[in-house]
Amino acid sequence: MSRLLIEASTPLCLLQDAGRFGVRHLGVTQGGAADWLSMSWANWMLGNTLDAAVVEITLGGFTVLAEEDCVLSLAGADLGARIDGQPVASWRFFSLRKGQVLSLTQPVLGARAYLAAPGGFDAPAVLGSRATVVREELGGLDGQGRALVRGEHLSYGGAATPRPMPQARIPDFQQQAPLDLILGAQNGAFSGRSLFDAFNTAWTLDSRADRMGIRLLGTPLEYQGLAMISEGIPLGAVQVPPDGQPIVLLNDRQTIGGYPRLGALTPLALARLAQCLPGTQVRLMPVVQEVAHRQQVECLRKLSER
Amino acid sequence: MNPRVEVVAVDCLMVRLFDEIAEANMPWMLAASERLRAVFAERLIDLVPSYTTLMVHYDLLALSPIQARELIGEALNNLSPDARTAGQCHVLPVWYDPSVGPELALLSRRSGLTVEQVIRCHSEREYQVFALGFAPGFAFMGLVDEQLAAPRLDTPRKRVAAGSVGIAERQTAAYPVVSPGGWNLIGRTPARLFDRERDGYSLMQPGDTVRFAAVDRAEFIALGGDDTPMEAQA
Numbered sequence: 001m002s003r004l005l006i007e008a009s010t011p012l013c014l015l016q017d018a019g020r021f022g023v024r025h026l027g028v029t030q031g032g033a034a035d036w037l038s039m040s041w042a043n044w045m046l047g048n049t050l051d052a053a054v055v056e057i058t059l060g061g062f063t064v065l066a067e068e069d070c071v072l073s074l075a076g077a078d079l080g081a082r083i084d085g086q087p088v089a090s091w092r093f094f095s096l097r098k099g100q101v102l103s104l105t106q107p108v109l110g111a112r113a114y115l116a117a118p119g120g121f122d123a124p125a126v127l128g129s130r131a132t133v134v135r136e137e138l139g140g141l142d143g144q145g146r147a148l149v150r151g152e153h154l155s156y157g158g159a160a161t162p163r164p165m166p167q168a169r170i171p172d173f174q175q176q177a178p179l180d181l182i183l184g185a186q187n188g189a190f191s192g193r194s195l196f197d198a199f200n201t202a203w204t205l206d207s208r209a210d211r212m213g214i215r216l217l218g219t220p221l222e223y224q225g226l227a228m229i230s231e232g233i234p235l236g237a238v239q240v241p242p243d244g245q246p247i248v249l250l251n252d253r254q255t256i257g258g259y260p261r262l263g264a265l266t267p268l269a270l271a272r273l274a275q276c277l278p279g280t281q282v283r284l285m286p287v288v289q290e291v292a293h294r295q296q297v298e299c300l301r302k303l304s305e306r
Numbered sequence: 307m308n309p310r311v312e313v314v315a316v317d318c319l320m321v322r323l324f325d326e327i328a329e330a331n332m333p334w335m336l337a338a339s340e341r342l343r344a345v346f347a348e349r350l351i352d353l354v355p356s357y358t359t360l361m362v363h364y365d366l367l368a369l370s371p372i373q374a375r376e377l378i379g380e381a382l383n384n385l386s387p388d389a390r391t392a393g394q395c396h397v398l399p400v401w402y403d404p405s406v407g408p409e410l411a412l413l414s415r416r417s418g419l420t421v422e423q424v425i426r427c428h429s430e431r432e433y434q435v436f437a438l439g440f441a442p443g444f445a446f447m448g449l450v451d452e453q454l455a456a457p458r459l460d461t462p463r464k465r466v467a468a469g470s471v472g473i474a475e476r477q478t479a480a481y482p483v484v485s486p487g488g489w490n491l492i493g494r495t496p497a498r499l500f501d502r503e504r505d506g507y508s509l510m511q512p513g514d515t516v517r518f519a520a521v522d523r524a525e526f527i528a529l530g531g532d533d534t535p536m537e538a539q540a
Contacts, residue, residue: 184313232314232354232361
């Protein structure tokens with residue numbers, strides 16, 4: 001078993017995996033890595049199962065000291081990672097020798113970095129997952145839903161079979177392409193004008209953003225339907241509260257809710273959104289479920305290629 | 307009942323069974339849940355029931371949207387409400403007291419009932435669990451007597467004590483853990499509503515029925531209740 005000593009952390013540095021499933025009917029949220037694609041690649045580079053537990057580092061402020069020689073991988077945002085002060089690029093695996101320090105300081109490109117270790121970081125599975133949900137006191141190192149803190153140890157026991165990240169698969173976080181939104185739910189009950197505005201105007205990411213949801217600011221959207229009865233909310237749902245400013249619901253959202261929705265972002269769009277900082281402008285593009293399904297299956301097949 | 311299936315996400319479909327909240331929906335909802343679980347089997351990731359809907363989250367590597375729709379059609383074919391699927395009945399002890407239920411007086415004023423009558427009115431009914439949500443083990447129950455119906459607080463509390471029993475409109479619920487909340491609080495239960503060591507985790511499941519039984523402070527404490535007043539926790 002190898003260990004990393006956490007020398008610095010923030011409330012936004014969390015142990016995550018693919019999320020908690022099979023218990024949402026009990027009001028338990030899904031949780032899991034906000035950028036599932038970067039988490040998957042971080043694990044892929046070490047030969048882990050794609051949903052092994054990783055550290056999600058949002059905006060930086062995270063430092064670990066290696067207590068033994070080890071091989072780790074980093075994917076997702078460039079948070080200015082350094083080993084003993086020397087820059088280390090994201091989207092690669094690297095050796096960390098005993099006594100060396102890996103630090104992630106602040107966003108250079110993107111918002112969330114994923115640190116993986118051989119076999120995944122050790123933590124008890126709580127309701128089938130290690131995903132940390134602070135609000136629900138579930139998951140994380142001790143199973144009680146706490147963020148990682150200075151002085152704790154991250155341990156892991158797997159053997160690495162490292163392989164380089166295929167360059168062509170590295171997502172471009174500067175990409176300006178619109179975010180695909182699967183039309184559905186109550187989209188037919190918005191005014192024609194609002195349906196036009198939703199897909200033809202720019203939306204600015206508000207600073208009111210967390211793992212429950214990200215608010216988008218722009219031309220207010222007008223829902224003309226009846227008041228809703230609460231219903232299940234899928235990952236990526238774009239809900240519109242009475243102020244007309246959409247909220248994209250993320251991994252730690254509540255399980256049911258009663259605001260009308262335009263539909264839901266695709267998983268690939270969500271992975272990109274999770275890397276956008278407040279103030280970023282995004283556009284939305286309507287897609288149908290069948291097209292999004294084919295796109296996602298293709299993406300998952302590429303990830304499962306050995 | 308004329309179920310409709312709607313697209314909600316890449317791997318989720320919404321099965322809409324009813325348009326209004328009603329206690330009579332429940333046998334149908336339970337029968338549909340059971341059939342959907344059986345038909346989707348290991349291809350089901352999550353089934354999220356609410357008052358009138360069932361959200362089916364399926365494995366998109368195993369099923370295309372069209373195949374998922376076909377399975378839903380198969381599951382709902384010749385559906386009939388099944389009395390055998392009726393849920394469990396729970397009795398939740400509640401200490402109704404202004405110190406842990408600061409809105410008892412407000413509900414009394416609104417309804418014109420005395421505090422004792424408010425307590426009796428809330429505890430003499432049998433409620434149905436319509437849905438779980440908001441937090442793990444948080445059960446939305448109803449319907450409370452119209453006299454007790456009251457809107458949520460204008461400003462939600464930042465911190466509601468675990469076990470707090472509240473009313474919002476014609477629904478009642480108990481908070482499993484400390485959380486923010488805007489319901490009108492009338493008492494507190496010592497019952498452990500969500501326990502990761504328990505089989506099934508949540509004390510209450512959709513379709514269960516619940517009765518509240520008034521207990522005094524001594525019994526509440528004996529059952530493990532925490533009598534710290536609401537105000538002191540704000």
